[in-house]
Amino acid sequence: MRLVINKIVLFLSTLAAVLGLIFLFWILITLTIKGVAALNIHLFTNDLVNNGLRNLFIGQFILALIAVILGVPIGMAAGIYLQEYSFNNKFASFIRNLSDVMMSAPSIVIGTFVYAVVVNPVGHMNGWAGAIALAILMLPIVVRTTDDMLGLVPKELREAGVAIGAPKYKVIFNIIIKAAKVGIMTGLLLAFARIIGETAPLLFTSGNSQYFTLNLNQEFPSLTVAIYTLATMPDKHLVEIAWAGAFILTVFVLIINLLGRYITKEKK
Amino acid sequence: MEAIFKKLSALSATTILLILSAIFVVLFIYAKPAVQKYGIHFLVDPRWDVSVSLNKNSANKTPNNVNKNISDNALNPAPIGENDADVLAALGETNTQSSNNTETIYGGLVPIVGTIFSTILAMFFAVPIAMGISIFLAEIAGPKLSKPVGIAIELLAAIPSIIYGMWGLFYFGPFVSHIFGGSSVSLLVAGLVLGIMIIPFMSSLTRDSMNTTPEVLKESAYAMGATKFEVIKDVIFPYAKQGIIGSMILALGRALGETMAVAFVIGGVFTFPKKIIDPTVSIPVVLANNFAESSGMSLSALFYLALILFVLSFIVISFAKFYFLRDKK
Numbered sequence: 001m002r003l004v005i006n007k008i009v010l011f012l013s014t015l016a017a018v019l020g021l022i023f024l025f026w027i028l029i030t031l032t033i034k035g036v037a038a039l040n041i042h043l044f045t046n047d048l049v050n051n052g053l054r055n056l057f058i059g060q061f062i063l064a065l066i067a068v069i070l071g072v073p074i075g076m077a078a079g080i081y082l083q084e085y086s087f088n089n090k091f092a093s094f095i096r097n098l099s100d101v102m103m104s105a106p107s108i109v110i111g112t113f114v115y116a117v118v119v120n121p122v123g124h125m126n127g128w129a130g131a132i133a134l135a136i137l138m139l140p141i142v143v144r145t146t147d148d149m150l151g152l153v154p155k156e157l158r159e160a161g162v163a164i165g166a167p168k169y170k171v172i173f174n175i176i177i178k179a180a181k182v183g184i185m186t187g188l189l190l191a192f193a194r195i196i197g198e199t200a201p202l203l204f205t206s207g208n209s210q211y212f213t214l215n216l217n218q219e220f221p222s223l224t225v226a227i228y229t230l231a232t233m234p235d236k237h238l239v240e241i242a243w244a245g246a247f248i249l250t251v252f253v254l255i256i257n258l259l260g261r262y263i264t265k266e267k268k
Numbered sequence: 269m270e271a272i273f274k275k276l277s278a279l280s281a282t283t284i285l286l287i288l289s290a291i292f293v294v295l296f297i298y299a300k301p302a303v304q305k306y307g308i309h310f311l312v313d314p315r316w317d318v319s320v321s322l323n324k325n326s327a328n329k330t331p332n333n334v335n336k337n338i339s340d341n342a343l344n345p346a347p348i349g350e351n352d353a354d355v356l357a358a359l360g361e362t363n364t365q366s367s368n369n370t371e372t373i374y375g376g377l378v379p380i381v382g383t384i385f386s387t388i389l390a391m392f393f394a395v396p397i398a399m400g401i402s403i404f405l406a407e408i409a410g411p412k413l414s415k416p417v418g419i420a421i422e423l424l425a426a427i428p429s430i431i432y433g434m435w436g437l438f439y440f441g442p443f444v445s446h447i448f449g450g451s452s453v454s455l456l457v458a459g460l461v462l463g464i465m466i467i468p469f470m471s472s473l474t475r476d477s478m479n480t481t482p483e484v485l486k487e488s489a490y491a492m493g494a495t496k497f498e499v500i501k502d503v504i505f506p507y508a509k510q511g512i513i514g515s516m517i518l519a520l521g522r523a524l525g526e527t528m529a530v531a532f533v534i535g536g537v538f539t540f541p542k543k544i545i546d547p548t549v550s551i552p553v554v555l556a557n558n559f560a561e562s563s564g565m566s567l568s569a570l571f572y573l574a575l576i577l578f579v580l581s582f583i584v585i586s587f588a589k590f591y592f593l594r595d596k597k
Contacts, residue, residue, distance in 0.1 A: 002498070003495060005495075005497060006495035006496055006497040009497040009500075010408055010496060010497065012400065013399070013400040013403040013404055013408065014400070014404055014408060015400065016396055016397045016399070016400020016401065016404075017397075017401040017403075017404035017405075017417075019397060019400075020397040020398070020400065020401050020464075020467050021401070021420075023464050023467075024421075024464070024467070024468065026435075026439070027427075027431065027432065027435045027464075028424075030435055030438075030439055031435065073280075074280045074283055075280070076280075077276055077277040077279075077280035077281075078277065078280035078284060080277050081274075081277035081278050081280060081281040082281060084277075085274055085277055086278075086281070091281075092281070094285075095281050095282075095284055095285060097586075097589055097590065098284055098285060098288060099284045100589055101582060101585045101586050101589055102284060102287070102288055104518060104521050104522060104525075104581070104585045105288075105291075105525070105578065105581060105582070105585075106524065106525020106526070106527070106552060106581050107525065107527065108525065108527045108552045108555050108574070108577075109295070109525065109555075109574050109577055109578045110291070111555075112295065112559065112571060112574040113290070113291045113294055113295060115559065116294045116295070116297075116298050117290075117294055125560070136287060139283070139284065143281075143284065167269065167270045168270055168273075168274075169269060169270050169273040169274075172273075190426075193426060194426070197427070197429075197430070197431075199429075199430045199527070199528045200527035200528055200552065203559070203560070204559040204560040207560070224430055224528075227430055228430060228433075228528065228531070228532075231434050231437065231438075231532070232532070242434070243434075246430070246431050246434055249428060249431075250428065250431055253426055253427065253428060254423055254426065254427070257422075257423055257426045258423070261419070
């Protein structure tokens with residue numbers, strides 16, 4: 001009897017696993033079929049106004065890049081504080097937990113917040129607002145990564161640095177961060193992959209634009225927002241473009257993730 | 269230099285606290301007009317953008333089943349299944365102009381119910397499958413199988429949620445409506461897509477906590493003649509219980525605030541779903557579709573909804589973090 005129950009349960013959980021995997025691969029396969037069918041060179045050379053995606057790729061990338069420039073220094077400094085300066089006091093563990101909570105905050109709420117503090121005073125949607133929203137989303141991930149990775153650096157390295165008389169910030173920059181470089185880089189890559197696929201916080205902060213622009217003071221082209229708009233259009237051709245965009249976005253995100261994995265593996 | 273850097277890093281750490289409190293305060297300030305006007309009654313009022321006559325005979329609320337058509341928005345059209353008579357009928361009834369002696373009422377019950385029900389549906393669907401996957405990965409499959417499948421699951425967790433939404437709109441929605449009837453955009457489809465979206469996230473977290481069970485414990489159980497199921501039930505579950513429940517609540521928090529996967533498939537109409545296969549709306553979707561062109565009281569009501577969502581997910585996530593996933597450092 002016990003053996004029968006055992007068999008049944010194992011069968012059921014395998015079945016559940018197979019069922020889940022079927023759904024997930026169904027998504028990937030349709031995405032690939034639809035995406036590859038819609039791919040062509042014009043997507044990369046034309047802007048959205050001419051049924052291309054060029055301005056959207058560049059726009060999305062710039063938004064994510066600015067978010068990195070804004071979010072990473074603050075996030076890393078916060079991570080360094082938590083691990084190196086706080087001596088694990090109450091404030092540090094409070095911030096640590098808070099940052100973890102913030103990591104799971106709904107991204108659309110971050111969008112409403114940025115709308116209230118950036119878009120509303122300016123009067124119209126603009127690229128900066130989108131980048132700031134993404135930076136806020138990214139911040140807790142960077143904090144967590146830096147905190148964790150610095151925590152893995154052996155204590156002896158720090159002691160050695162301090163023993164030769166180096167000030168603490170030099171120990172941190174020249175020894176500890178160097179030792180944790182690979183881990184932090186991986187974390188940053190994954191954080192970048194996470195924000196580049198975000199749509200919700202951009203919908204009403206940076207909006208979207210049909211044209212190529214580098215001016216962050218006006219509405220800024222975004223691939224994900226465009227996918228949302230195009231996919232719900234009645235025009236079949238626009239839907240195809242949306243599939244192509246979705247496919248390229250997914251491939252890009254997956255490549256960054258695999259790259260992150262590969263770097264970590266090389267280290268080991 | 270040392271002192272400056274120390275101050276700077278402490279300041280950065282404080283930024284986290286500042287941003288989170290700023291979000292709360294700013295949302296509250298913007299929501300204040302709506303909070304003052306509707307108060308707590310907002311939570312149980314199913315009317316959204318409904319004009320109510322202020323005349324003396326206002327006892328019977330004038331047009332009593334008016335649905336704001338949110339898909340006429342040029343920027344973010346709400347997804348509509350093409351041949352859905354239900355949705356179109358609902359969309360056909362556009363809002364009446366508010367004249368001087370009417371007042372527009374905003375209530376949050378429909379999106380709140382939509383959010384909660386779609387999340388519950390997602391959990392019902394995702395929990396068994398995610399448990400199956402993590403048991404499969406942790407105990408049933410050998411390392412040759414569990415490693416690539418585990419990596420695949422983690423990669424799937426990284427796919428942007430908009431992809432899940434798009435797939436739901438074009439493939440899964442019609443599939444579900446074919447089986448269960450109803451329209452291809454509905455509460456049911458939204459819940460299921462949401463469930464599928466959180467499966468990879470949930471199962472990789474759950475597997476990680478299962479893997480923390482010491483081998484020695486499992487081996488001793490096997491040595492006593494326990495079957496695999498008994499080891500899972502009596503050794504792994506009790507040991508990893510906290511982590512497993514915590515991961516599930518975290519996944520629930522993610523489902524609660526998810527916008528894009530739901531926006532495509534929930535229908536985006538302010539109607540109370542009578543059946544599970546009816547279209548409705550959830551808080552993130554209301555925000556996504558209506559935010560850009562709202563102003564005045566409707567914008568304030570949207571901020572009220574955002575505040576509710578923020579507080580709700582904050583509570584859920586903190587509960588998971590502080591109660592179940594305490595750092596074991």
